[in-house]
Amino acid sequence: MNAHQESTPHRLARALGWGSLALGGLQLAAPDTVRKLAGVDDSRASRTLVPMAGVRELLHAGPLLVSREPAPWVWTRVAGDVMDLAVLGRALGSRSGGRGLRTGAVTAAVAALTALDVYTAARGAGATAHRRDEDNALEAHAAITINRPRAQVYRFWHDFSNLPRFMDHLESVEPRGQGRSHWRTRGPLKRTVEWDADIVEDRPGKLIAWQSVGRTAVENHGSVWFSDAPGGRGTELRVHLAYEPRAGRLGTAVAKLLGEHPDQQVHDDLRRLKQVLEAGEVVRSEGSPEGTRAMRLLRQRPAQPLVSG
Amino acid sequence: MKATCWTGRNSVEVTEVPDPKILNPRDAIVRITSTAICGSDLHLYDGYIPTMEKGDVLGHEFMGEIVEVGPEVTDLKVGDRVVVPFPIACGHCWACEHQLYSVCENSNPNAGLAEKFMGHSPAGIFGYSHMLGGFAGGQAEYARVPFADVGPIRVDDDLPDEQVLFLSDILPTGYMGAEMCDIKPGDVVAVWGAGPVGQLAVASAYLLGAERVITIDRFPYRLDRVREYTGSETLDYEEVDVLDALADMTAGRGPDACIDAVGMEAHHPTGPLHAYDRAKQAARLETERPHALREAILACRNGGTISVIGTYGGFLDKFPMGSLMNRSLTLRGAQCHVHRYLRLLLDRIRDGDIDPSFVISHRLPLDQAPQGYEMFKHKENECNKVVLQP
Ligand SMILES: NC(=O)c1ccc[n+]([C@@H]2O[C@H](COP(=O)([O-])OP(=O)(O)OC[C@H]3O[C@@H](n4cnc5c(N)ncnc54)[C@H](O)[C@@H]3O)[C@@H](O)[C@H]2O)c1
Ligand SMILES: [Zn+2]
Ligand SMILES: [Zn+2]
Numbered sequence: 001m002n003a004h005q006e007s008t009p010h011r012l013a014r015a016l017g018w019g020s021l022a023l024g025g026l027q028l029a030a031p032d033t034v035r036k037l038a039g040v041d042d043s044r045a046s047r048t049l050v051p052m053a054g055v056r057e058l059l060h061a062g063p064l065l066v067s068r069e070p071a072p073w074v075w076t077r078v079a080g081d082v083m084d085l086a087v088l089g090r091a092l093g094s095r096s097g098g099r100g101l102r103t104g105a106v107t108a109a110v111a112a113l114t115a116l117d118v119y120t121a122a123r124g125a126g127a128t129a130h131r132r133d134e135d136n137a138l139e140a141h142a143a144i145t146i147n148r149p150r151a152q153v154y155r156f157w158h159d160f161s162n163l164p165r166f167m168d169h170l171e172s173v174e175p176r177g178q179g180r181s182h183w184r185t186r187g188p189l190k191r192t193v194e195w196d197a198d199i200v201e202d203r204p205g206k207l208i209a210w211q212s213v214g215r216t217a218v219e220n221h222g223s224v225w226f227s228d229a230p231g232g233r234g235t236e237l238r239v240h241l242a243y244e245p246r247a248g249r250l251g252t253a254v255a256k257l258l259g260e261h262p263d264q265q266v267h268d269d270l271r272r273l274k275q276v277l278e279a280g281e282v283v284r285s286e287g288s289p290e291g292t293r294a295m296r297l298l299r300q301r302p303a304q305p306l307v308s309g
Numbered sequence: 310m311k312a313t314c315w316t317g318r319n320s321v322e323v324t325e326v327p328d329p330k331i332l333n334p335r336d337a338i339v340r341i342t343s344t345a346i347c348g349s350d351l352h353l354y355d356g357y358i359p360t361m362e363k364g365d366v367l368g369h370e371f372m373g374e375i376v377e378v379g380p381e382v383t384d385l386k387v388g389d390r391v392v393v394p395f396p397i398a399c400g401h402c403w404a405c406e407h408q409l410y411s412v413c414e415n416s417n418p419n420a421g422l423a424e425k426f427m428g429h430s431p432a433g434i435f436g437y438s439h440m441l442g443g444f445a446g447g448q449a450e451y452a453r454v455p456f457a458d459v460g461p462i463r464v465d466d467d468l469p470d471e472q473v474l475f476l477s478d479i480l481p482t483g484y485m486g487a488e489m490c491d492i493k494p495g496d497v498v499a500v501w502g503a504g505p506v507g508q509l510a511v512a513s514a515y516l517l518g519a520e521r522v523i524t525i526d527r528f529p530y531r532l533d534r535v536r537e538y539t540g541s542e543t544l545d546y547e548e549v550d551v552l553d554a555l556a557d558m559t560a561g562r563g564p565d566a567c568i569d570a571v572g573m574e575a576h577h578p579t580g581p582l583h584a585y586d587r588a589k590q591a592a593r594l595e596t597e598r599p600h601a602l603r604e605a606i607l608a609c610r611n612g613g614t615i616s617v618i619g620t621y622g623g624f625l626d627k628f629p630m631g632s633l634m635n636r637s638l639t640l641r642g643a644q645c646h647v648h649r650y651l652r653l654l655l656d657r658i659r660d661g662d663i664d665p666s667f668v669i670s671h672r673l674p675l676d677q678a679p680q681g682y683e684m685f686k687h688k689e690n691e692c693n694k695v696v697l698q699p
Contacts (some may be wrong), residue, residue, distance in 0.1 A: 085626070118624075147403045233403055264421060264580070271420060279399035279415045280381065283455060284332045285433065287443015288418040297422050300439045302364030303446070304314070305329040305453065 016116070020060040029054055069143045081114035140262035144270040147234040148277050154205050154210050156277060166272035168265065168293055180213075193217050196202070219244045237273075239266055261294060268292045310447035311699065312366045313678040318356035323678050328545065329445065329453035334381035337457030341394060343470040344371035344448050346681050347478060348504050348572065349620050353438065354447050354682055357573060358622050360422060360440040364576060366527045368448030369395035369435040370477040372470060375461075376451070376566065382458045391461035392476045393454055394647035397433040397444065400459035404432075411644035416456065417442045431644060448678055450699040462651040471666040472658055475509070479542070479694075480665045481650035483509025483570070486618035487517050489641045490566030497521045499555055499564035499608060501601040502619060503531035503543070505668040505694040507570035510618065511539045512663055515566070523558060525551055525601075530691040538667045547578055555608045563610035569642075571601035572619025597625040606640075617642030668694040675699040 026033070035041040042276045146153055157160055160181045164170040171186035173180040179199035184192050195216035201209040201223070209223035222241040229236045241262075272282050282291035312326045329338055349372055353356050372392040375385050385391065397417075398410035405413050413432035417423060420430035422440045433455075436446015445452065454461060464473045485511055490498055498509050499515045503526035514522045522541040526532055532543040544554050555564055577600045605615050606629050615638060633640060657663050670693035673681050681695040 004603070109699075145403070147401065147406065164597045202551050268421060271415075274402075275399075275415045278401045278402075279456070281335060283399070283416055283418050283433070285418050285443040286366075286445040286453075287328075287439045290331065292418045294418065294421060297419055300360075300362055300419075300443050302314075302362045302366075303436065303443045304312070304364050305310075305327045305440065305445055306332075309326045 016060075024179075039046070078118055080112065081110060085110055104114065137242060138262055139240070139242045140266040141238070141240050141262055142267040142270050143236065143238045144267070144274055145229050145234055145236050146274050146277050150205055150226050150228055150235040153235045153237060153277060154208075156273075157226075158208060158222055166276055167269045168272070181210075184213075195220075214302065217245065237270065241266060264294045268294050310450035311675055312445070313360050313675065313697075314363075315353060315361055315365045315367050315369060316363055320559055321353060321354065321558070321679050321682050323500060323676050326364075326366065326449075329451050331377060331379045332453065333455060333460055334379040335456050336379040337375055337382050337385060337454045337461070338377040339371070339373040339391065339447075339454055339461070340376045341371050341373040341447055341450060341699050342390075342674075343373070343453060343474045344697050344699065345474060345477075345479075346370075346448070346678070346685050346697065349437070350513065351624065351686055352573060352620055355574065358438050358440075359426070360419075360438045362439060363445075365436065365438075366445040366447075366449055368446035368452075369437055370474065370476060371435075371447030371452060372474050373452075375457075376427075384458055385461065385463070390435050390466065391463055392473050392651070393435075393447065393452070393461045394476075394481075394651065395437075395478045396431075396644060396647055397432055397435065397442065397455050398459055398648055399456050405459070406481075408479065408646055409651045410646040410648040412524050414514070419443055423549050426660075440588050448675065449698060450675070460648060462655060465653065469656065469666075471669060472664055473655065474696065475505075475668070476647075476651055476654055476658075477666040478645065478647065479506050479652055479668070480663075481647045482506055482560045482645040483511075484513040484650055484654060485645050486510040486568045486570060486616050487513035487519070489616035489618075489643075490514065490517075490519075490568065490614050490673070492517045492519050492566065494518060495520050496565040497523065497559055497562075498566045498568065499523045499525065499605070500541075500568045500570055501525045501575075501605055502570035502572075503528065503535050504570065506618060507568070508535050508539070508668055508693075509665055510568050510570050511541045512665075513533055515539060515541075516657070516663060523555065523557075527578075527634065528688055531688075531693060534667070534693060547687075552606055552608055555645065559610070563608055563613065565610055566614045566616060567605035567613065569602045569605050569617045569619045573597040573599070573621045575600040575602070575619075597621050599625040603627065603629055606654045609636075609638055612637045614639045614641065618643075618645070622627070639696065669696055671695045673697055 037185065051267045054084055067258050072098060156202060160173040163173045169185050171184045171192060174182045177184055181197050183196065183197055184194045195212045195218065196214060197212045199208060200211045201207060205226060207223065207225050209221070211221040220241065220243045222239065225238045227236045275282050284291050285303065286305055287303045288296045289301065289306055310326060311323055313321050313323050314326070316322050331338065349369070351368055353361060353367065354672040361441045370439045375387055375389045375391060377387065381596070391620055396411040396413065398405050398413040400416040411432050416433040417430050418441055419442055420434070423430035426440060429628055431441065433444055435444050435452070436448070438553055456518025462476065487498070492498065496519050500511050500514070500522060503524050507524060511522050511524055522539070523544060524532060524535045525544045525546055526540045527545055529545065532545060535541045544551060575598050591612060601619065602617065609615055617640065647673050670691060671681065671684065673695060675697045678697055681697060684690055684692045685695050
């Protein structure tokens with residue numbers, strides 16, 4: 001996982017930060033111009049409200065420009081937008097003529113910015129994977145509740161040959177006896193990556209932990225915990241995966257397997273597991289014919305039947 | 310086959326697309342005999358529901374004949390005549406086991422997208438955006454129906470399409486809207502929106518024992534239809550102040566329950582709030598114009614219930630939370646859990662307790678879907694409900 005590669009919400013958040021800086025500066029340096037532009041130069045209250053909004057904008061700009069994960073900070077802008085819209089909404093109701101038009105235009109612009117802010121903040125929300133830059137390791141965690149008895153869920157997972165039915169990046173896992181298995185990936189790679197893994201801990205009905213063995217392009221280990229969901233709601237399942245791709249092209253490629261949002265991917269895997277165990281199949285739509293898959297969310301087919309054949 | 314495709318805001322086209330095929334063992338393919346345009350489709354048409362793609366096949370109210378079944382569908386066979394519920398439900402998750410079919414935990418392959426907008430994902434829905442699954446819809450000649458062993462209900466040949474088609478959506482939706490009001494003897498129920506959904510909510514409120522039902526809209530031809538077919542009293546909100554009128558009609562108490570059958574694109578008679586909501590919604594954020602909902606909350610009697618069956622997509626502002634909290638109101642809402650009501654309502658249709666076909670105003674061949682959308686959107690030609698025949 002390349003921590004320096006900036007995602008879209010990340011870049012948008014930075015741009016919004018610059019926007020906040022510019023607007024805040026203007027509101028503080030030339031409050032009267034801003035008041036006239038917004039059509040509220042007739043209001044006494046706006047004389048204090050506009051510079052106050054300026055200070056607020058500068059407060060938004062800080063974290064947006066310096067934070068490593070700026071997107072969540074956009075929510076502070078959303079809160080500010082809402083305040084502005086409330087004030088403008090009130091101003092709109094009591095103004096007519098040219099002044100009312102100007103207030104209307106600014107209100108519409110703020111509304112548009114609110115949309116962008118909400119979009120950026122919401123898009124950024126999923127993008128906080130756990131990265132440890134020092135050692136290039138990549139960790140992912142996800143949990144899900146499955147409406148099936150714990151023993152059944154455990155048994156299904158314990159047969160590792162079932163894993164590719166719901167783990168998207170796996171082509172096959174072959175049991176080799178005595179807790180050893182052979183894993184083979186698929187995905188955006190030219191060649192498949194393979195490794196052996198051993199079960200390192202096995203507590204029936206509770207926990208399965210595994211670990212890759214020997215020299216591989218991607219050392220990895222994982223664990224899955226099973227517990228009873230309260231009130232007969234089935235089984236709570238918690239998965240933790242860690243990958244330590246070795247430096248070099250292959251290592252980077254392997255890291256890409258888990259994509260931009262490792263947590264999201266593991267969560268999608270668990271959704272498919274839930275579908276298989278509860279509904280008996282991986283649900284497919286015309287927009288997402290392969291079923292739940294993070295990559296597909298961004299590149300949907302039209303919801304139109306697939307060409308036969 | 311021919312299908313009605315979304316081609317952008319305010320535009321649909323009937324075009325040739327591939328025939329659907331079975332993708333999963335629990336799928337079935339239905340040859341569609343009747344399908345309808347819904348107020349929910351107008352939200353898509355108007356461009357207020359995010360995550361639509363050009364070419365999406367629209368339509369979630371349809372019925373027809375089974376022409377193919379997957380190996381796991383054992384209770385339906387080729388030739389069966391079925392009505393298909395609009396939410397897609399697996400039948401086996403916790404939600405389905407609790408009859409909360411429209412929030413099935415497994416039927417939305419794009420749940421990750423919906424979570425970004427709503428926190429958790431509801432069920433997948435036919436022809437209703439990619440956030441809700443990206444499923445091809447039923448304003449077409451054929452449709453693939455996932456989990457066909459759970460959803461479709463078989464109907465006998467003696468009941469015509471027009472009487473049973475609305476089991477797919479608006480009849481159960483209206484019924485659920487009334488059921489959520491928890492109607493007690495003597496209750497007065499007010500319904501905002503005299504569209505087909507509102508009309509069937511009114512009829513259902515009477516079925517469930519309401520003393521009086523008051524319907525609010527601004528189109529006289531729609532209010533006439535409600536009066537004629539259900540006996541409801543009506544208010545034209547362009548003629549009277551709704552809050553005053555309701556307070557007066559209930560001698561100051563307010564209606565015991567209020568049903569919002571309008572949703573996110575409510576029209577405002579006047580006022581600064583109108584400009585405020587227009588500006589915000591113009592940003593094409595899925596922000597709502599929640600005028601009817603605000604009014605329903607303010608109108609409701611202390612301790613009463615507001616039942617929301619009009620569709621909302623995202624966030625709304627100027628929400629009278631103070632009224633809701635201080636006056637001990639209950640707010641409920643849902644996409645209809647259609648599967649829950651199919652058997653019950655089919656029986657009531659058969660027994661003659663209700664005949665939902667009174668909502669139909671226009672019957673058009675599928676080819677004319679674009680005209681149907683335009684007419685229904687602008688309420689032209691006294692359009693109330695359009696049924697399309699492939
Ligand atoms: N919950 C569900 O499962 C479900 C199912 C089907 C439809 N719906 C929703 O129900 C709503 C109505 O659907 P429809 O097919 O009847 O649509 P429609 O467009 O025919 O009817 C809406 C009616 O509301 C009226 N209206 C607008 N603003 C109003 C206001 N301020 N006060 C009173 N009335 C007002 C309109 O004049 C119109 O007659 C839509 O939002 C639709 O998405 C929900
Ligand atoms: Zn509908
Ligand atoms: Zn389900």
